[in-house]
Amino acid sequence: AKDDNGFCDASAKHCKPGSGEKFLMYDVNPPEGFNLRRDVYMRFAIMLAETQKMGKKINWRLVLPPWHRLYHWKSGLPWNKFFDVNSLKTYVPVIELQEVVSNSITPLKIDRLYVLQNYENAFEDGVFHDKWTITDDCKYDGLFWGYNNITVKETVCVNFQGKISKLWELIALHPKDKYVMFSHGEIPLHTSYGTKTYWDCRKSMKFNTGLVKTAKNFILQFLNCKIEKCTTYLSVHWRRRDFAYSRGKDVPSLQGTAKQIDQIAKDNVPDIKTIFIATDASETEVRTLENDLKELGYKVNFFIPSKKELEMYKDGGIAIIDQVICSHAAFFVGTHDSTFTFRIQEEREILGFPSSTTFNRLCPDTGKCEKPSKWTIVN
Numbered sequence: 001a002k003d004d005n006g007f008c009d010a011s012a013k014h015c016k017p018g019s020g021e022k023f024l025m026y027d028v029n030p031p032e033g034f035n036l037r038r039d040v041y042m043r044f045a046i047m048l049a050e051t052q053k054m055g056k057k058i059n060w061r062l063v064l065p066p067w068h069r070l071y072h073w074k075s076g077l078p079w080n081k082f083f084d085v086n087s088l089k090t091y092v093p094v095i096e097l098q099e100v101v102s103n104s105i106t107p108l109k110i111d112r113l114y115v116l117q118n119y120e121n122a123f124e125d126g127v128f129h130d131k132w133t134i135t136d137d138c139k140y141d142g143l144f145w146g147y148n149n150i151t152v153k154e155t156v157c158v159n160f161q162g163k164i165s166k167l168w169e170l171i172a173l174h175p176k177d178k179y180v181m182f183s184h185g186e187i188p189l190h191t192s193y194g195t196k197t198y199w200d201c202r203k204s205m206k207f208n209t210g211l212v213k214t215a216k217n218f219i220l221q222f223l224n225c226k227i228e229k230c231t232t233y234l235s236v237h238w239r240r241r242d243f244a245y246s247r248g249k250d251v252p253s254l255q256g257t258a259k260q261i262d263q264i265a266k267d268n269v270p271d272i273k274t275i276f277i278a279t280d281a282s283e284t285e286v287r288t289l290e291n292d293l294k295e296l297g298y299k300v301n302f303f304i305p306s307k308k309e310l311e312m313y314k315d316g317g318i319a320i321i322d323q324v325i326c327s328h329a330a331f332f333v334g335t336h337d338s339t340f341t342f343r344i345q346e347e348r349e350i351l352g353f354p355s356s357t358t359f360n361r362l363c364p365d366t367g368k369c370e371k372p373s374k375w376t377i378v379n
């Protein structure tokens with residue numbers, strides 16, 4: 001299929017330079033972390049891919065927003081630092097922002113910036129309707145991913161709720177726009193959460209090969225496994241920091257954690273005595289847990305990057321290495337309501353682990369809590 005201008009080829013996912021290419025851009029509420037941002041990417045990727053499947057918007061590209069101002073991360077990193085961008089392209093035509101900026105002869109001017117906001121009352125007569133309304137009251141609170149030479153021709157304030165595909169209605173208001181941006185991309189919802197479409201997109205989100213290689217070397221060297229589905233270790237995502245002090249009802253105390261891990265191991269994988277822990281805990285907390293588990297007879301492993309590795313991969317890369325190591329374990333235990341845990345669970349679904357080894361969580365010290373929801377793969 002060719003687009004209206006004859007410039008772009010849907011199957012090749014490619015447009016000739018200087019063609020009628022158009023760019024769909026977005027950003028996410030700055031305080032949101034890496035793993036929620038990955039979910040927002042999927043909403044936009046699916047929005048574009050589903051439309052292109054119908055032969056429409058073939059000349060559109062989704063612009064990958066740099067990883068800017070992340071919760072204790074270094075700023076402005078391109079997607080290729082963390083993901084295999086060629087693999088993303090097998091699902092939908094994407095382009096790094098840096099490439100868009102450097103392809104543009106003059107400093108980039110976005111035609112229209114839609115600043116999305118929630119309605120004050122989401123339920124009209126008790127019902128949640130998909131809808132949008134243009135208003136005259138909003139402020140752009142982003143920083144164009146740290147690029148100080150990106151400007152905007154026109155800003156439009158929009159109250160929005162509902163499925164992301166409704167954004168096409170806004171885009172249709174100005175069919176000549178070439179660069180269209182949505183701020184607060186986290187507001188529109190998935191069109192197809194948990195469906196085959198969702199998983200097709202999710203599967204294309206392969207990590208940067210260097211990060212995967214480092215994780216696999218660690219698994220081989222310290223966890224004694226060279227196959228995809230390891231039988232040699234149990235993994236835990238132990239989310240601390242804000243979760244430890246603001247979600248005490250959902251997570252164990254520092255002292256209660258080892259006891260719980262011990263019980264989970266005994267109940268589910270009694271032969272395994274090696275544990276891998278991914279965590280954002282402080283050094284003191286890490287040492288406490290490590291000692292407690294050692295006393296209970298376990299061999300405990302953390303991925304501790306060298307200075308060179310930290311410089312090369314940044315905090316983000318280290319988080320991904322932690323996720324990869326967790327996803328290959330015989331049994332995984334996560335933290336309630338953490339998107340970091342959700343992404344590991346998805347990875348394990350893709351690898352084909354039985355879901356009983358994946359959808360497990362740490363409970364508060366009472367030992368009682370609800371099982372996590374199972375979002376199993378649809379192939």
Ligand SMILES: C[C@@H]1O[C@H](OP(=O)(O)OP(=O)(O)OC[C@H]2O[C@@H](n3cnc4c(=O)[nH]c(N)nc43)[C@H](O)[C@@H]2O)[C@@H](O)[C@H](O)[C@@H]1O
Nearest residue numbers: 031032033034035036242278279280318319322338339340
């Ligand atoms: C309540 C919400 O929780 C959200 O967190 P949640 O979903 O866990 O997950 P994320 O949105 O990814 O944010 C947590 C950040 O903490 C670090 N982190 C957490 N766990 C680990 C780990 O095991 N290993 C490593 N290396 N790093 C870890 C990492 O930088 C990650 O991006 C927050 O992003 C939101 O801002 C908000 O606070």
